Amino acid sequence: MSEPLLALRDVTVEFGGGRRPAVRGVTLSLAAGEVLAVVGESGSGKTVTAMSLLRLLPDTARLSGTALLDGQDLYRMSPAELRAVRGGRVGMVFQEPMSALNPVFTIGHQLVEAVRAHRPWGARRARERAVELLALVGLPDPERRLRAYPHELSGGQLQRVVIAMAVACEPALLIADEPTTALDVTVQAEIIDLLRDLRDRLDVAILLITHDMGVVAGLADRVAVMKDGEVVEQGGVVELFARPRHPYTRDLLAAVVSLTPPDGGPARAEERSAPSPDAALVVDDVSVVYGGRFGLPGVRAVDGVSLHVEPGEVLGLVGESGSGKSTLASVITGLRSPTSGRVTVAGRDLSALGRRERRAARGRVGVVFQDPASSLNPRATIARTIAEPLMLHPRDVDPDRRVDELLELVRLDRSLRDRYPHELSGGQKQRVGIARALALDPALLIADEPTSALDVSVQAQVLDLFRSLQERLRFACLFISHDLAVVERLADRVAVLRDGRVVEQGPAAEVLTRPRDAYTARLIAAAPVADPVLQRERHARWREIAG
Amino acid sequence: MRTAKFAGTRIAGAVLVLFLVALSTYAVFYLVPADPALQACGRPCTEQNLALAREFMGYGDPWWRQFLDFAGGIFTGRTFGSGPTAIVCDAPCFGYSFAQNTDVLALIGERLPVTASLALGAALLWLVTGVGAGVVAALRRGTAWDRVALASSVAGVSAPVYLMGLLGILLFGFTLDVVPVGGYVPFTTSPVDWAWRLALPWAVLAFSHAAVYTRLTRAQMLDTLGEDYIRTARAKGLTEAKVIGKHALRNVLLPVVTVFGVDLGALLGGAVITERVFGLPGLGGLLIDAVGQRDLPLLLGCTLFAAFLIVTANVVVDLCYGALDPRARLS
Amino acid sequence: MSEPLSVTGVRSPWTTIRSVLRRDRWALAGAVTIALLALLALGADVWTAIEGQDPYTYRTEALDPATGAPAGPLGGVSGDHWFGVEPLTGRDLFAIVAHGARTSFLIGLTATLLSVLLGVVLGAAAGYLGGVVDRLVTWTADVLLGFPYLVFMIALAAVVPAEVPRPALLIVVIGFFGWPSIARIVRAQTLTLRTRGFVSAARSLGAGPAHVFRHELLPNLWGPIIVVSTLSIPGKIGLEAALSFLGLGIPPPTPSWGRAISAAVDWVGTDPMFLVFPGAALFLATWAFNVLGDGLRDALDPRTAVLR
């Protein structure tokens, strides 16, 4: 076996404060052109391990062990050597794209900078490269996007920018931490394609951290499974999927939900149920236009959308990245007023209510935000964040007990109560967001990608919880997700959004098995399955449809 | 479009602010138990003389009338007295100072270059040193650097400018004899002399102002360094100088720019003490004289001008927010 | 709002301060200095009684008959006069500094508190609510900043009846004129903060402006607030002296640091100790509040709290 490109030996990461090390004795290796997928429990130390390689952990972290890149220890490099590696030899995609970009610089600026940090290029040339990169990650209209600020892009779009940045200088090693979490399946498929292409063409080695077994199945050569800071099992992807040895791996694979394959039946006729008088949520012909800057035309992010959710019903909202899902959610939650159209919650138009009533009505709506990182106050502990709704709408419960209860519900350890957001893993933050949304037993829940950062086992638990809660409390839910399998499991009805318009809606089982719209059909075709062999076949087929 | 509308509201607001400043200055001035005409009454002062002086200077009318006359003068000009001794102040007339025998606008115009040289130079100096020291203090948090930066900041704000000025003159002017003391040489006459003579006043003014910048920068920098995008910038392989000096600093600057706007606006209105100590014929001396002599027209002129600068600085700052932080753009 | 959430992570300020003091040596030094100065102020009568002096009695015999400067080296420091004496009067400088601490602490701190309070509330309201509120606040701030407050003070000094307690008047006046600059800083920060996800999250839960201010904005504003307020203390103490001369302040002979310092500036050449003692007291007080402020800022920022 040739000299590995990257070799981790006995890597341990500790965060002071007498806690258990976040990463313990991890030993991994990666050869050029190889894709190693790291999967595992949320909070098991995947991100910490990855970030330790570029020494990007906060000062509180203490590293031990060795991490050799081309035989050189990353942990002992001088600042100058390290700088050459960062973004040059090693590119990194961060887990939370929405906070990973500097809010005060344009996308273009940040991309150009990444290019020029390692290439002796002029501004013009770097800019051309930036456009090329954006096109490469499938961001439409790259020229215009260059001038956009991060807050003007959707979560998926930002993720693609972050990927573009990571591959800007054609690194030898790409560390991708959940690179596809926020992406709809079609884009996800494209990204996987891109990564594979990079690997094939440039012999790039990829350390892929993901919770999505479909992605693993489609891309990885080898898999390492982490739990509780340790690598519990590693091996070839086919081998591991077929014969998992460690019980945790087995659990993990068992927890994977997959989409029911299309039954090939005829497309359904268009159906559009009218909202009942006591619908929990009615969205009536809503449009949102983002004003353009400096005379540029605005973006019509939501375009005449009508939806409704009945009490006790789960409406799945799927659609490609940037199709306006989050924008619609922000309108429903009252954070943004629609350019036109009307939203009624439980029969009442929130914007027409008095302040007090509106406040009370808000208490009946729970929201899970797409970006867990930025939706948590960095100066508040987890417990306070979760208890916040209880402070706003005091209930007859002991807030303390309720917080524990909620933590339990989302499978978070009680010991996290007094931590601050920056001390949590991505999935942990996401679960905090879910706990907060459930704190008041809402009548309507708006959940924007609530499980995107969760590993399948936790995701399965959370989904089960969701289901049972939903059955018990009969809350209505607008469930935004890119994961069709999850939507299928959870939703009663599905609406498909594209370019701000609803292209199709109907009962989940039917829409997902017998799509009427071509776009929906493509989405379904692109959904990965957690079987390496099957997934590779499917992918080839998808390429034919897409191409 | 939106920027234009924003600028429009801001300008309308600025005019309103100036109007309010003028109005309240007038109103307050009439609260002051001192008769400006007393200055022009001479010694011995008699009731009759006093009444004459008052009438001539236009202080006979009720204050709001006088205010209207003043406001009108801006558009139409004014004439004081009559006959051959009448004083004509052409539009835009911002008042006429009887104590200085000059039209207020001309007086301000005469003094402005001095104050502007002083203020802008000092501002540049303190901005660079203050922010620089703040960055260093943040990066070397808890070390001797940090402690020294703190102690000198505190010294800067604690020591009266007057004291700093005197000590500076004593040390650099007389004992070491490295800089000339006092006086002002216009930039147009000799840029070198100009800078050389202003060096000490700049340093003194900067020292007393830099503290807030150092401390604010440090605090904001510490906040910002914890952000994820700093991590991203590092991961790109940017030099630390770029990560700090660009990615972090840009996010740090918002409050700094705010203070800067306020400070600069206030300073341009006259750095009273510094000008006095260094014998610089700037607006500060003019203002102090105006207060001391109850020279209402001059006082009002100076005040309005200072307010104008402050408001302008604030408008510029508000526009800068947009440039510095796209999220802060007013919607 | 009541505070039922003892366990939910909002530590009471006292716990924060205590934990800061335990971990941060410098903050501890600051706190100790503040405590000592407070002790000096509160026990001024006792200390000066021990010394056997008071801040009012003229002791011209302690002066150099040729110049009126203190007789003896170091500004007349001796067993009788711990800090020496004031030039031209021979009043005991230690007594002046100790008794002056009362005036200066009272005025400097309460006025700072008042302007910070006003500045933070108004600034946050302007930045968060925007629109009319924003315009009103910015305009008022601009008017106040541009206002010839010197004239106003002169007018006030002559108009306010002597019955109005001077310290209260001073605090209100100094506090009131101090808020605009703080408000502008807070406003600038709030403009950035209000678009952040966690603010939206709170709003979507039905949080009103008061809640958002208290629980979301304020914790993220501490940095600049602490900096600006701790640094404004010496300025406010100096302003007290200036206003005393205009007749708005504490009338002489009641000692105050500001007055002592401004008198001492003229004497730096001949009697530097006259400046050194009150100056050092002011420097120490400011420094102490700043290091303590730094410690608090760091403690309030969870990302840096664990360091050091």
Add this chain to the structure above:
Amino acid sequence: ANQAPQGAGQATATRGGTLRILSEGQTVNFDPAKSGSLAITSLGLVHRRLTGWLNKPGEQARVVPDLADAGKTDDGGRTWTFTLQDGLKFSDGTPITSADVKWGVQRSFAPAFSGGLGYHKQLLEGGADYRGPFEGAELAGIETPDAKTIRFRLVRPYGDWPWVVSTPAFAPVPHGKGAEPDYSEHPVASGPYQLAKYQKGVEAKLTRNAHWDQKTDQVRAGYPDEIVFQLGQDASVISQRLSADSGDDKTAFGSSFVSAAQLAQVTGNASAKDRIVTSKSGALAYLALNTEKAPLDNPKVREAFQYAVDKTSFQIASAGNAQLAGDIATTLITEGITGREKFDLFPAPPAGDPEKAKKLLAEAGFPNGLENLDFLVSKTNNAPEKAQALQASLQRAGIKTTIRTLDGDAYTEETSNSPVAKFDLTLASWQPDFPSANANIQPLFASSEIGGGGYNLSRYRDAEVDRLIDEAQATVDPDEAGRKWAAIDKRVLKDSPIVPLIYTRNSFLRGSKVANLYIADFPAYPNYLQVGLSS
């Protein structure tokens, strides 16, 4: 016209060079109508008046001829005639005539040019409602029978008229000129210098007036070729610069008083110490007692104050030591003034006699002293510091005071302008505008000077004193008048409306090359007209 050089170690002045005067003020005013300048300071360099002052150390100031002779009256002081010298010329070369003097006086009546010394305005016939010459009217009280004679008719006999015509308004202004408000920036000169350049806040530069003839002038020496006023300088910096004595500062002197702190510093510097010029005497510093308000309306209570105050601590608070502060004052008439008699009605040690004061208070019905007197002081001139010294000394006699500081103008408003006075005590000082006892006493104690801008701060009102003042003013013979004033001095002090404290000495600092900078007994300012540079 050459004075023997005075002052310790000063070299003899020679002709030539540039003299610099470092000044705190932002402006110097060279408009005679608007100026309140003494006859021997800045304005005198540019403008001559009808008469001038001759003041030498150790001698009483005398009125001497300047443009004209010292004046004659033949009806007991109601009509005064002055004859101009021959060969007088303005700086533009035109001859100076009596019409120009008359024009100048008339001009001072124009409302546009008020603000200067105006002792003549109430005295000249027709002056009460005269509004200046610019609308064509003439002042009835002035006649100019020929180009060299000028005659003044007064509304009442006034013995000090020759002093009055030494005030700025009696400088000539070319007939028909001077209507413009900024005449002060380009005045037509009659003195040895003319204003060559004037920049407010920066400098005023005087150069020689070629048409001035030394032979006609006995009060001006005209030594330097150029005199430059450096304006807007800080007092401390001035004293730093002059003590350092380097470069141009060698040929400079400061026009403002050297403060106690600066004196202490300069005293420590051997070379600078010799360059301090201190007046022998000066303005009367006094504590005014509001005679209209209880309990100070009781003369007995007021007398207690004469004993209660500690004049030594006041001296120290003023200048650091008695020597520099000035002698203890016991009379109203200041040194250097004709008729001054030295007496002490309330003999006490310099530090006061608190026991005697207590006794007097007890006799007056205040055995426990006085509580809560309002002690009003201006914030200017270190008055608060000096007031504290008095406060502490009054306290010894059981008199408790509260100091109230006011900004200079607000202070003037309350003390001299408002019809009623709220204060009990106030600290003031008075320097007469011309060297006559009249100018010492009348402005401070005539009942006509209460309120309305007058300086009778103690609001002293006594019909007999008023009558005596009128009488003394009408006396033409200086010596006889002097005796009358001295009697009034005693008469007034018997009532204790004020407590005389000290005759404040003023100290000035000069550069090492400045010569002939001396201060006579009156006034306590250097005579600018005689200053020159040593070679």
